[in-house]
Amino acid sequence: MFHSRRHGASGFTLIELLIAISILASMFVVIAASLKISRIAQQSAHQALAYGIASSLLEATAGLPFTELQNRATGTPLGIFPPHGTWEVKTDPNARSASNTLALTGTSTAISGISGALRIPTNAFGDFTAEAALKVPTTAPSGWSAGIVFRTLDFEHFYRYSLKSDKLLLERVQGATTTELWSQPASLATSTWYRPKVAASGANFTLYLNDTQYASVSDATYASGILAIASGGGTLLSADDVIVSSPSSLSWNFDTTNPGALPAGWRRPWIQDLPKATAALTIADWNGLSGIKKITAQVQWKEESGIKTIEITTLRSRY
Amino acid sequence: MSNSRRGGKGFTTIELLITVAILATVAVVTADIFASHYLLFGSLSTTLETERSGFLAIENIRGATLGARRILGAATINGVPYSSGTSTLILELPAVDVSGNLLPALYDTVVLYRDPTDQTKLWTETAVAVGSARQTTKRLLSDFVQDLIFLYNNNTVSSATQVDVSLIVSRATRATTPETPLSLTIDLRNP
Numbered sequence: 001m002f003h004s005r006r007h008g009a010s011g012f013t014l015i016e017l018l019i020a021i022s023i024l025a026s027m028f029v030v031i032a033a034s035l036k037i038s039r040i041a042q043q044s045a046h047q048a049l050a051y052g053i054a055s056s057l058l059e060a061t062a063g064l065p066f067t068e069l070q071n072r073a074t075g076t077p078l079g080i081f082p083p084h085g086t087w088e089v090k091t092d093p094n095a096r097s098a099s100n101t102l103a104l105t106g107t108s109t110a111i112s113g114i115s116g117a118l119r120i121p122t123n124a125f126g127d128f129t130a131e132a133a134l135k136v137p138t139t140a141p142s143g144w145s146a147g148i149v150f151r152t153l154d155f156e157h158f159y160r161y162s163l164k165s166d167k168l169l170l171e172r173v174q175g176a177t178t179t180e181l182w183s184q185p186a187s188l189a190t191s192t193w194y195r196p197k198v199a200a201s202g203a204n205f206t207l208y209l210n211d212t213q214y215a216s217v218s219d220a221t222y223a224s225g226i227l228a229i230a231s232g233g234g235t236l237l238s239a240d241d242v243i244v245s246s247p248s249s250l251s252w253n254f255d256t257t258n259p260g261a262l263p264a265g266w267r268r269p270w271i272q273d274l275p276k277a278t279a280a281l282t283i284a285d286w287n288g289l290s291g292i293k294k295i296t297a298q299v300q301w302k303e304e305s306g307i308k309t310i311e312i313t314t315l316r317s318r319y
Numbered sequence: 320m321s322n323s324r325r326g327g328k329g330f331t332t333i334e335l336l337i338t339v340a341i342l343a344t345v346a347v348v349t350a351d352i353f354a355s356h357y358l359l360f361g362s363l364s365t366t367l368e369t370e371r372s373g374f375l376a377i378e379n380i381r382g383a384t385l386g387a388r389r390i391l392g393a394a395t396i397n398g399v400p401y402s403s404g405t406s407t408l409i410l411e412l413p414a415v416d417v418s419g420n421l422l423p424a425l426y427d428t429v430v431l432y433r434d435p436t437d438q439t440k441l442w443t444e445t446a447v448a449v450g451s452a453r454q455t456t457k458r459l460l461s462d463f464v465q466d467l468i469f470l471y472n473n474n475t476v477s478s479a480t481q482v483d484v485s486l487i488v489s490r491a492t493r494a495t496t497p498e499t500p501l502s503l504t505i506d507l508r509n510p
Contacts, residue, residue, distance in 0.1 A: 045370050048373070269502040
């Protein structure tokens with residue numbers, strides 16, 4: 001008599017094969033469904049953030065005088081100073097105060113000479129004293145700059161105290177015009193900590209480097225604005241021991257923050273939290289009327305399914 | 320002649336062992352599928368719940384501020400004193416009656432604040448004027464707050480006309496700690 005199921009005890013029975021296929025199919029269905037739900041959840045989070053960014057871009061223009069709403073196709077935000085470039089806390093064996101620094105790990109396309117900038121999480125100040133230890137890496141391009149931007153309204157309206165390889169410099173940026181208010185030759189090296197400090201009181205700015213006063217400059221163009229750390233010339237940057245001593249007493253050494261993150265308050269959710277995203281604000285005359293502006297905020301980002309766009313438009317009348 | 324069965328009845332030891340092994344494998348794989356599914360489902364529902372609480376919180380902040388007249392530096396709401404700052408925002412809203420008509424010179428007050436004793440919680444509390452259609456309430460907007468900051472465009476908060484809100488909600492699952500970053504800029508007339 002012969003065995004009815006197998007010849008030579010090799011191969012599978014039909015039932016075994018069906019069970020195996022069922023198991024694989026179940027696994028596939030479960031994993032595919034989970035991935036799909038996960039993707040939907042992620043996309044809805046991206047959409048909510050993109051909407052928040054677009055509405056912030058529009059909201060920020062609401063408080064500006066009509067005359068500031070010049071037609072623009074460049075997309076640069078107005079009335080808001082979001083993070084520029086990629087910032088995170090990093091462990092640095094050469095940190096000014098061990099062991100972490102705040103690092104610009106990726107630059108963005110320069111706007112008004114700013115390759116990377118991050119707001120110091122305070123309110124906007126008129127009078128203040130602020131300082132930060134700054135260092136650019138040895139790989140910094142020859143035109144590098146690092147410094148503090150202050151009384152900042154947006155990327156087109158601010159003062160900038162910069163350290164460059166060959167000078168110290170105070171500039172005023174007003175739209176497309178950058179005006180040098182003061183400069184002094186200096187020889188500054190890469191991979192070296194420098195501590196610029198600005199004390200602003202009314203229209204007077206006192207500038208220090210490593211506790212030595214270098215200049216007292218007057219300019220009354222901007223009365224108040226936010227403070228930020230910034231780099232220029234396409235360089236990366238490290239910052240440590242950021243201190244705002246007046247009108248509030250605040251300081252950050254970044255040592256209790258986990259590497260890869262940002263300290264509480266420093267993180268402003270923006271396009272860096274979306275995959276391959278861009279944000280743009282455009283202003284144009286509405287129907288050819290210069291007294292009515294069409295303001296459009298657009299955020300684009302990339303999902304697996306393709307490019308996603310959120311666009312919000314509003315009209316603003318001179319009258 | 321088959322050596323596996325005698326008279327066509329019963330199983331040999333080896334057949335029994337193979338059957339038990341197959342059943343055990345099927346049981347393990349099935350259990351693993353269900354366990355993975357349970358974990359994934361738990362992780363996804365946590366993520367969705369966290370996201371929803373973040374969306375709800377930011378929409379409440381947006382809704383409150385869109386109708387707001389100005390920021391208050393300090394206010395006592397339902398018997399509790401609050402001050403606007405990096406983790407608290409107090410807004411004054413024109414009071415409206417049930418028909419939607421403005422009540423002259425009457426204002427409701429809304430406070431949004433991060434719980435000082437449990438920093439994961441974001442609350443909103445409303446105190447209303449007499450005749451206002453709004454309800455005196457205290458509501459939990461989110462209990463997954465990782466980071467929240469209100470920054471103003473004037474250091475005298477009651478004079479500020481713009482508020483930047485950064486909110487990050489997150490909640491640990493067994494596998495990860497997904498976070499949802501949200502932000503909002505609000506412009507106020509602040510007369």
